[in-house]
Amino acid sequence: MMQDACSYEYNLDDTFFQSIDAPDIRKGKLHANVNIRKLAGNFILDFHIVGTAVVPCDRCLDDVGIAVDTINTLKVKFGICFSDEEEWVIVPEEEGYIDLSWFLYEFIELSLPMQRVHESGECNQEMMTVLHQHLCVEEDESLASDSGQVSEFDTIDPRWNGLKKILDNN
Known part of the structure; x- marks a missing residue:
């Protein structure tokens, strides 16, 4: 052929x-x-x-x-x-x-990857400050970094706690 x-x-x-x-x-x-x-x-x-x-x-x-x-x-x-x-x-x-x-x-x-984000620390700091002011999350002490500071990824949305209760009941 x-x-x-x-x-x-x-x-x-x-x-x-x-x-x-x-x-x-x-x-x-x-x-x-x-x-x-x-x-x-x-x-x-x-x-x-x-x-x-x-x-x-x-x-x-x-x-x-x-x-x-x-x-x-x-x-x-x-x-x-x-x-x-x-x-x-x-x-x-x-x-x-x-x-x-x-x-x-x-x-x-x-x-392209599903999540398209800057490397850690390279995001627009002004926008990140505004975003953090509007987030409604609880800080989980077990997720705090070694330096004692909580990073933007170390907070847990409280809605997940409700889902954890469902798992605990089974």
């Missing part, structure tokens, strides 16, 4: 994320290599994306850069109408092309 192949490279920067109106990723500087293999009328697209995506921090809402290094595969074939619900993306034969923009964005988005 004969195999045709070609490669493309894309630089994804702030303009890319603005042009696709990306909901979560504000900015970034990434490089994408896309290798396309044609096998018996179908196409296999292999993506390798490396760089940094900039998203809002879940704690302080300031920008935080998250390293990205992801490898993904997309299977494409021609058909009557567009579909990407199954294992294959079907591209209408009349159009004969596929816009990879949204797929690139999704691969980047899916490679």
Whole structure:
């Protein structure tokens, strides 16, 4: 079986994320290599994306850069109408092309961790002060750090105590 192949490279920067109106990723500087293999009328697209995506921090809402290094595969074939619900993306034969923009964005988005936060101590201190003023938590002495100070992660939401009572009754 004969195999045709070609490669493309894309630089994804702030303009890319603005042009696709990306909901979560504000900015970034990434490089994408896309290798396309044609096998018996179908196409296999292999993506390798490396760089940094900039998203809002879940704690302080300031920008935080998250390293990205992801490898993904997309299977494409021609058909009557567009579909990407199954294992294959079907591209209408009349159009004969596929816009990879949204797929690139999704691969980047899916490679990011669920919790997107700054390293400890790097969050916007003004925002953290305001946040702590509005938190309703009890301090648990057993969670205090060695220095005797309670960090932002060492407090327990009192609602968990109600759930602990349920466990104790069983």
